[in-house]
Each structure stands twice: as structure tokens, then as C-alpha cells.
Amino acid sequence: MKIVACIKRVPTTEAQAKIAGDGKSLDNAGWQYMASFYDEIAVEQAILTKEKLGGEVTVVTLGPSAASKEVREFLARGADTGVILKDDHPSMRDPRATAKALAAKVKALGAEVVFVGRVATDRDHSAVGAMLATYLGWACVTEAIGLELSAGKGVAKRETEHGVETVEFSLPAVITCNKGLNEPRRASLKGIMAVKSKTIAEEAFENVAAQVTVSKVELPPARKAGRIVGEGAAAVPALIEALRGEARIL
Amino acid sequence: MSNIIVFVEHHNGTARAASAQCIGAALATSHDVIAVVSGKGAEEAAATLGKHGATKAVALTGAAQHSPDALARDIAKLVKDNGAKGFMAAATATGKDIAPRVAALLDSTLFSDVTGITAQGDAFTVVRPWLAGKAIATLTSQAPVFCATTRLNVFAASGAEKKCEVIKAAASTDGKAIVTSVAEKAEEKLDVKEAPVVVSGGRGLKGPENFKLIEDLAAAFGAAATGASRAVVDAGWRPHAEQVGQTGKTVSPQLYIAVGISGAIQHLAGMRTSKVIVAINKDAEAPIFKVADYGIVGDAFEVVPALTAAVKAAKKH
Ligand SMILES: Cc1cc2nc3c(=O)[nH]c(=O)nc-3n(C[C@H](O)[C@H](O)[C@H](O)COP(=O)(O)OP(=O)(O)OC[C@H]3O[C@@H](n4cnc5c(N)ncnc54)[C@H](O)[C@@H]3O)c2cc1C
Ligand SMILES: Nc1ncnc2c1ncn2[C@@H]1O[C@H](COP(=O)(O)O)[C@@H](O)[C@H]1O
Numbered sequence: 001m002k003i004v005a006c007i008k009r010v011p012t013t014e015a016q017a018k019i020a021g022d023g024k025s026l027d028n029a030g031w032q033y034m035a036s037f038y039d040e041i042a043v044e045q046a047i048l049t050k051e052k053l054g055g056e057v058t059v060v061t062l063g064p065s066a067a068s069k070e071v072r073e074f075l076a077r078g079a080d081t082g083v084i085l086k087d088d089h090p091s092m093r094d095p096r097a098t099a100k101a102l103a104a105k106v107k108a109l110g111a112e113v114v115f116v117g118r119v120a121t122d123r124d125h126s127a128v129g130a131m132l133a134t135y136l137g138w139a140c141v142t143e144a145i146g147l148e149l150s151a152g153k154g155v156a157k158r159e160t161e162h163g164v165e166t167v168e169f170s171l172p173a174v175i176t177c178n179k180g181l182n183e184p185r186r187a188s189l190k191g192i193m194a195v196k197s198k199t200i201a202e203e204a205f206e207n208v209a210a211q212v213t214v215s216k217v218e219l220p221p222a223r224k225a226g227r228i229v230g231e232g233a234a235a236v237p238a239l240i241e242a243l244r245g246e247a248r249i250l
Numbered sequence: 251m252s253n254i255i256v257f258v259e260h261h262n263g264t265a266r267a268a269s270a271q272c273i274g275a276a277l278a279t280s281h282d283v284i285a286v287v288s289g290k291g292a293e294e295a296a297a298t299l300g301k302h303g304a305t306k307a308v309a310l311t312g313a314a315q316h317s318p319d320a321l322a323r324d325i326a327k328l329v330k331d332n333g334a335k336g337f338m339a340a341a342t343a344t345g346k347d348i349a350p351r352v353a354a355l356l357d358s359t360l361f362s363d364v365t366g367i368t369a370q371g372d373a374f375t376v377v378r379p380w381l382a383g384k385a386i387a388t389l390t391s392q393a394p395v396f397c398a399t400t401r402l403n404v405f406a407a408s409g410a411e412k413k414c415e416v417i418k419a420a421a422s423t424d425g426k427a428i429v430t431s432v433a434e435k436a437e438e439k440l441d442v443k444e445a446p447v448v449v450s451g452g453r454g455l456k457g458p459e460n461f462k463l464i465e466d467l468a469a470a471f472g473a474a475a476t477g478a479s480r481a482v483v484d485a486g487w488r489p490h491a492e493q494v495g496q497t498g499k500t501v502s503p504q505l506y507i508a509v510g511i512s513g514a515i516q517h518l519a520g521m522r523t524s525k526v527i528v529a530i531n532k533d534a535e536a537p538i539f540k541v542a543d544y545g546i547v548g549d550a551f552e553v554v555p556a557l558t559a560a561v562k563a564a565k566k567h
Binding site: 126178 | 346349359392427490496527547556561
């Protein structure tokens with residue numbers, strides 16, 4: 001079975017935001033990058049699926065050439081090939097444009113199941129997976145915390161605010177992966193050696209016009225200075241007083 | 251007036267607070283709201299939506315089981331049939347599941363988890379966080395239909411009751427994915443994203459058994475949820491559903507209490523938009539105090555039981 005895992009290169013979670021001179025973007029000077037946290041879970045699920053059902057895992061990213069670093073790491077963990085849809089500004093793409101570009105590639109690859117992250121931790125859309133499935137006309141389970149795939153179908157679990165849902169679906173499907181689905185492995189030495197014989201292709205993609213214009217980007221308003229109301233249990237009455245009086249909570 | 255379709259979630263016929271807030275956000279853009287409800291109790295729920303400001307409520311009935319893709323198709327059709335200018339849902343697990351599908355069916359992009367919406371006529375502008383709230387972007391939509399999900403606890407529900415026409419429509423039953431069962435959690439347990447008060451514990455609590463202190467403090471407030479730092483979730487002390495932060499949930503409660511949490515940048519990203527923040531930490535230099543409105547420097551094992559007792563006493567009168 002042809003399996004695809006989609007990954008996005010994003011700034012590390014330590015990255016601080018600084019507004020660029022145009023007031024409409026972020027200054028990325030000094031940022032380090034990583035594959036979005038949940039994409040590690042997506043790739044792991046793709047490799048687990050290959051190990052169970054057989055097939056081949058392709059890692060696809062819409063991003064800059066530099067994303068080959070993240071793709072290579074996943075090849076070392078067990079993915080078979082990588083594709084970079086070369087885009088120097090993937091963060092500025094809206095989820096519709098990203099989903100369309102990925103849908104075209106998934107179709108061309110003839111994939112039967114696609115794993116994506118629950119959310120990419122740069123723009124926090126949480127949208128690309130379900131949009132991708134919809135453009136493909138496929139089934140989709142979002143925020144999966146459990147998954148069993150068999151020939152032509154699958155059963156997934158997903159958690160909502162109110163409980164855990166069991167979802168039965170037909171393949172082909174897109175699964176968006178949440179924490180809890182698996183524990184991503186580390187690359188083995190053998191895996192790292194094997195990367196040499198694997199390929200990462202750089203390709204162009206069809207760029208659809210964005211439906212979003214950025215008017216401005218700002219830092220969040222600073223929180224007004226707080227205060228230490230006291231030390232130890234003796235400070236509790238002062239806290240209660242503050243919550244009642246100033247904050248009007250109790 | 252042109253209208254916006256709002257997907258409303260309900261529990262056995264009562265609209266969820268997050269959905270009432272979403273209707274409020276849509277009304278504030280000077281559009282009429284057509285609400286869509288589905289599932290068991292849809293008709294009962296539809297009948298109550300005038301109270302929240304909807305002028306029309308469509309109950310999708312006849313589907314024995316929930317299918318997100320079938321529901322999305324039904325909603326997209328309603329958007330088209332009603333010539334709606336927008337589609338909105340609350341940014342809950344269900345809303346985030348449905349909204350991108352509806353947006354794609356309308357070939358429109360999605361503005362997720364917005365914290366502000368304004369409109370000039372049918373031109374929509376939103377405010378939404380980037381990098382988990384480290385930056386705030388103002389964006390204008392050129393989508394053919396404006397599609398958005400609204401962050402919980404940010405928008406006010408409308409107090410103005412409208413006369414609401416209730417319509418029944420047949421739900422599609424040809425879903426590619428079907429929710430065959432739901433293991434509901436105990437109803438009194440609120441999710442961190444919806445609770446007005448969140449009490450979170452971190453590694454300072456030393457072990458999972460001590461989260462009883464956190465639970466008791468939450469219980470003293472009544473409508474409260476318990477949260478956690480990633481360190482304690484990774485250690486297996488608490489479930490992932492409780493994790494607050496950049497790779498957990500983003501919360502904006504009235505009151506956030508952080509106990510034994512240092513205040514790492516990833517944790518702050520998830521809770522810094524809380525209205526009031528209280529920190530209890532034995533280290534006066536802990537970064538959490540930089541965002542806290544009120545701090546107590548002290549041992550959680552001493553401070554939290556005293557606070558729980560004091561909150562109980564304060565609630566009595
Ligand atoms: C990619 C990535 C994503 C991440 N995402 C998240 C996320 O979503 N959410 C998140 O929370 N973290 C996240 N983190 C982890 C984050 O960097 C911190 O490691 C984590 O938040 C620390 O948790 P903590 O505050 O409970 O523990 P610590 O940092 O160990 O802090 C414990 C605190 O307890 C205090 N303390 C100790 N004993 C007592 C006592 N008896 N009474 C009172 N106070 C006491 C200490 O002074 C200390 O401040 C992420 C990290 C990475 C790399
Ligand atoms: N530029 C991209 N390239 C490849 N995959 C992406 C890209 N953007 C988003 N995705 C996938 O979609 C998931 C959700 O992203 P988002 O909807 O942007 O939060 C990510 O975790 C990735 O798996």
C-alpha cells in the first residue's frame with residue numbers, strides 16, 4: 001500500500017516572535033527549525049502501517065529546500081522516499097492552497113492512506129488534513145488517538161471535550177494524528193546509514209492564489225504587571241481578597 | 251440583511267456554551283444567523299436557538315449516527331441554498347473536525363480559532379494568534395464564503411432573543427466515516443478549553459497521587475477543570491487531554507491557577523490569554539510569576555489546602 005506522511009518545517013517551540021519591519025510578518029532571524037511536533041507522530045504511524053500491512057512510505061513537505069534536513073531524519077527512521085514541493089514561504093500559504101498542492105501530489109503518488117499532524121505549530125490552522133481529504137473526496141478522521149487499519153477500511157478513536165469517539169471509515173483516508181497515537185521512534189544507526197541510498201526529490205507545485213491578506217502582525221498586549229501577594233499559606237487571605245475585590249471572581 | 255450559517259453543537263437538545271458564543275460572534279458582524287443542528291435532540295435544540303439570537307434554525311434529522319463528512323456536505327449545501335456570506339463553528343474538537351471540510355467544499359480557506367471578527371458589509375477581517383499566541387495577526391478574507399472557527403471563552407453570547415423559524419431537513423446518511431460509538435465522560439468533568447476556571451499542576455507536585463490537591467481546589471470553585479504541564483503529562487501522571495500549552499490546549503478562562511509550574515515559553519503560550527492568572531510556586535524567580543496577576547511564593551503542599559478551604563468558605567457567602 002502506498003502511504004504518505006505530510007510534514008511541515010516550522011520554527012522550534014522556543015522561537016520568540018519579533019515583528020518584521022513591514023509590520024506584516026515575523027522576523028525569523030535566529031530561529032531554529034524542526035518538523036512540527038505532531039508530524040513526528042504522523043510519520044511514525046506511516047512507518048507502523050508499512051510494518052504491519054506492507055508498502056512504501058513517502059514523506060511529502062511543501063517547504064524550502066532546507067526542509068531536506070527534517071525529511072532526511074524521517075528517512076532514517078524508516079520512510080522510503082521524500083518529496084519537497086519547493087516553497088520558500090510555506091507559512092504564508094493559506095490552508096486551502098496547502099491542501100490543494102498536497103492533494104495533487106497525493107493523487108499523483110496513488111496513495112491509499114495519508115497521515116498528517118493534528119496541527120502545525122506555526123500558524124496553528126488545524127485545517128490542512130481535513131481540507132486535503134475533502135479535496136480528494138476521501139474519508140478523514142481528525143485528531144486520532146487510536147487506529148487499526150485493515151484491507152480497505154479502518155477504525156479510529158478520537159477524543160472530544162465530551163468523551164472518546166470510535167470512528168469507522170473506508171479507505172482511502174486521511175488521518176490527522178494526535179499525541180497518544182504512538183511514541184515516535186529514534187533513528188537507528190542502520191537507518192541513518194540507509195538514508196544514503198534513498199532519494200529526496202525537489203518538485204514544483206501548482207500555486208493557487210491565497211484568499212488571505214495580512215493587514216498587520218503585532219505582539220500580544222503585555223500583561224499588566226502582577227504582584228506577589230505574600231508567602232506561604234499566610235498569603236491565602238490576601239489572594240482571596242484580591243480575587244474578590246480587584247478581579248471580581250469569587 | 252445577509253446571513254451567516256453557524257454550526258451549533260448541543261447536548262441532548264441544549265446548545266453548548268461554545269456554540270452560543272459563536273452565534274454571538276457572528277451576530278456582532280451585523281449578519282443574521284441561520285443555525286444548523288444535527289444529531290439526537292436536534293429539533294429540541296433548534297427550538298431554543300431564538301434565545302441565542304438565531305433567526306432561522308435548521309434541524310438535520312434522520313441520521314442514526316454522526317458522520318463528519320456527510321454533515322459537512324449538508325452544511326455546505328445549506329450555505330449555498332441560503333446564499334450565506336459566511337460559515338462559522340466553535341473551535342471545539344467537533345467544530346475543528348467539520349469546519350475545514352465545509353470550507354473545502356465551498357472552495358474557501360478557513361480562519362481557525364479566531365479571537366476577533368469584524369465585517370464591513372460582507373468583507374470580513376479576523377484576528378488570530380500565530381505561533382500559539384506569541385504573535386497576533388489581523389487578516390482579511392478574500393474567500394468566496396468567509397469560513398471561521400471561534401476560540402472558546404473569547405466571544406460573548408448574545409442576550410437579544412430573536413423570533414426564530416425552525417425548519418426540519420433530512421440529514422445525509424452516506425458518510426465515508428461514521429462515529430459508531432461515544433464513550434462519554436462523566437458529565438461534571440469540564441474540559442480545560444471550556445471551563446471558566448482552570449487549576450493546573452506541574453512537576454512541583456512531585457507525583458500523580460498529589461493531584462488530589464489540584465482536583466480538590468478545582469472542585470471548590472465548582473465549574474472548573476484540572477489542567478497540567480507537559481512535563482507531568484509526559485511522565486504519565488495526567489492524561490494528554492489536560493495538557494495546556496503550545497503542543498496541548500490553548501485556554502482563556504476567567505481564572506487560571508498554576509501550581510508548581512515553572513512557566514516555560516511553551517506553557518505560557520497556552521494560557522497567557524487567561525483573564526486572571528494566579529501562580530503558586532516555591533521559587534520566587536520562576537518565570538510563571540512574570541505573567542501572573544497574583545502570586546504566592548510557597549510550598550504547594552501547604553498553600554493549596556489552605557486556598558481550597560478559603561475558596562470553599564468564600565463560596566458559602
Ligand atoms: C516541542 C516542545 C513542546 C512543548 N510543549 C509544551 C506544552 O504544550 N505545555 C507545557 O506545559 N510544556 C511544553 N513543553 C515543555 C516545557 O518546555 C517545560 O519543560 C514544561 O512546561 C515544564 O513543566 P513544569 O513546569 O511542570 O516542570 P518544571 O519546569 O520542572 O517546573 C516545576 C516547578 O515547580 C516548582 N516547585 C517544585 N516543588 C514545589 C513545591 N513543593 N511547591 C510549589 N512549587 C514547587 C519549581 O520551583 C518549578 O518552578 C514543550 C517542550 C518542547 C521542547
Ligand atoms: N506546508 C506543508 N507541507 C506538508 N504538510 C503540511 C504543510 N502544512 C500543513 N501540513 C500538514 O497538515 C498538518 C496540519 O497543518 P495545519 O492545518 O497547518 O495546522 C501538519 O501537521 C502537516 O502534517
